[in-house]
Amino acid sequence: MRSFWLVAGWGLLITACGSDEQAQPQQTAAHSAQYFDVKGFLDAQAQLLNRQNPAVEKKVTLRDGKLETTRVPHVDWTKELQIFYQADINKPALRGAYAIESTPTTGQRAYVRKPGIENTVENLTVTADGDQVRVLTARLVQNNPLFYSEKKLYLHTINGVLSDYRVEGLQKLVMFDTLRYSAAMHIIK
Numbered sequence: 001m002r003s004f005w006l007v008a009g010w011g012l013l014i015t016a017c018g019s020d021e022q023a024q025p026q027q028t029a030a031h032s033a034q035y036f037d038v039k040g041f042l043d044a045q046a047q048l049l050n051r052q053n054p055a056v057e058k059k060v061t062l063r064d065g066k067l068e069t070t071r072v073p074h075v076d077w078t079k080e081l082q083i084f085y086q087a088d089i090n091k092p093a094l095r096g097a098y099a100i101e102s103t104p105t106t107g108q109r110a111y112v113r114k115p116g117i118e119n120t121v122e123n124l125t126v127t128a129d130g131d132q133v134r135v136l137t138a139r140l141v142q143n144n145p146l147f148y149s150e151k152k153l154y155l156h157t158i159n160g161v162l163s164d165y166r167v168e169g170l171q172k173l174v175m176f177d178t179l180r181y182s183a184a185m186h187i188i189k
Contacts, residue, residue: 034095035111036126038088041133045162046077049187056080059184071188080185083167084153087138089121098124107134132160148172163187 055073062068089098089111097119098111111124120140127135136155142148151169155162164186172178 035090035098035100036109036124037090038124038136039085039090041136042081042084043078045157046081049075049077049162055188057186057188059182061182063179063181081162081165083151084136084138084155084165086140086151087121087124087136087153089119089124094119133157146174 053074055071056075057069057071059067059069094117096114097117098113101110101112102108103110106127107129108125108127110126113119113122120142122139122141124138125136126133134157136153138151138153140149140151140153142150149169149171151167154166156164164184166182166184168180168182170178170180
């Protein structure tokens, strides 16, 4: 009799685990669409650009204010776009953390972090024509008693394909000078 209850208990446990596994993908899909899918957008851009393999021109300004320009013939786009992945707010832990403001006439949708929410992404704005993203901007801020960091991200597409981006930032450590930097990239056709 004891083995019967043991087998029945294991059977119920396995059945319960199996039904949760089947229900979970539907739940994830339903919740994953709450905010703009930055990761999916960037993954698609990286795949497309890795296939096309365009050359790029990069401009970087660092501490001394000098502008350095270089042409890069081959780029690993997953690495190149890595900083923009930081703007992804479409995560289960952030559900309900952002107010959504839409402007249908311009195709703009803004996601603004609600007061009291702790996350580096302060805001994310996506402007699109239908399903094609034209502009993606974000402001990321980290602030604690020892360190302040701010990044402004701008990404622009033409016909749904990345054409250029810009990153402007500053970092401030207590007792050290503020470091300002910027980086820009433009695809050369």
